Amino acid sequence: MTVRFAQYRIGFYVAVFLLSGTVLGLAAHFASIFLPHLHPDFTIFALLIPALTIFIFLLSLQFGQPRTEAVSLFILWALWLAMASWATDIISPTQCDSLTSQTIPTKNGEIREREYCYEMKVIQAFSWMLFVLFAFAFVILLALVNQAQRFGRPYIWREPIQELGWFYELPGYYNNHQQGMVQYPGVMYSQYGYQPQGYVQGQPTAYQIQPNGTVAQVPVVTTV
Structure with missing residues (x-):
């Protein structure tokens, strides 16, 4: 196993797990106070994307190959872009500090709009961060695969992803x-x-x- 690549990959996975877990927790809070009748579209989408991300990454830790990792990174990159854009469309124009006594309805009563605004801002920021992380990870993966092929590993796409070497390191x-x-x-x-x-x-x-x-x-x- 190429040690540096393995360490950086684990660090990337830990960052994705933490950010996705935070978004999933906030989305679960929205689901508990809004579903099934209030804001169902965004709330369900906000639950599915981080849950799907965590599930795919858990599988990839055990069965990852460069070709499967590239596909999953690209799909998750697109999904988090959609998530970040949707959250931005909902909450971006709002200044949370200006909200004082305003409330919004929930299925069991009301919630302070400032609290809802802050939670949406966190979802927005973390979604953009994950979008950027997936974009960088996808580009780096392609660069490392190309390097491995130049170093004499033409079948690296279907080998275990741990065989990849970091920059200027031989694979395997x-x-x-x-x-x-x-x-x-x-x-x-x-x-x-x-x-x-x-x-x-x-x-x-x-x-x-x-x-x-x-x-x-x-x-x-x-x-x-």
Whole structure:
């Protein structure tokens, strides 16, 4: 597993879980005071999107591949864009501080409009944040897949996503033996049915990343 990519991916997932969980909690509060007759469209949509996001990410943690992750990131990016735009259309012109004694009806009475305004502002802000996070994650994923293919992994789209390397790192399992050199175990490529160009079975092989981003095969000197 490429350690840096795994760490950054987990950090991204934690941020998405926290933001989505907050939106889901606020939407659940709206559902408890408005549904089934008041503001049903936005409330139901606000419940579905964060719940779907958390569900997809839980699946991706176990069964993620670059091709499935790319599709899910793009779909969630579009859904959070719709969520953020809808929340902005509802609440953006309103200044919450100017609301003092105004109230809005609920299914069991009334709620202060200022409280409702603040909660909607949080949903709006977090939705835009998630939209931006998904956009960056999608672009970075495509860049890392393209890099892995240039480094000799043509089937990286359908391999486990943990095989991706971070920028200027070779994909797959690696051990740092010397500064600037990355050596692969010989059994790693046979797992996927192909070997790097110039590889000889049983011959110690190492690869060095050049300043221009290419990978050069270099001999490994062993001493007895």
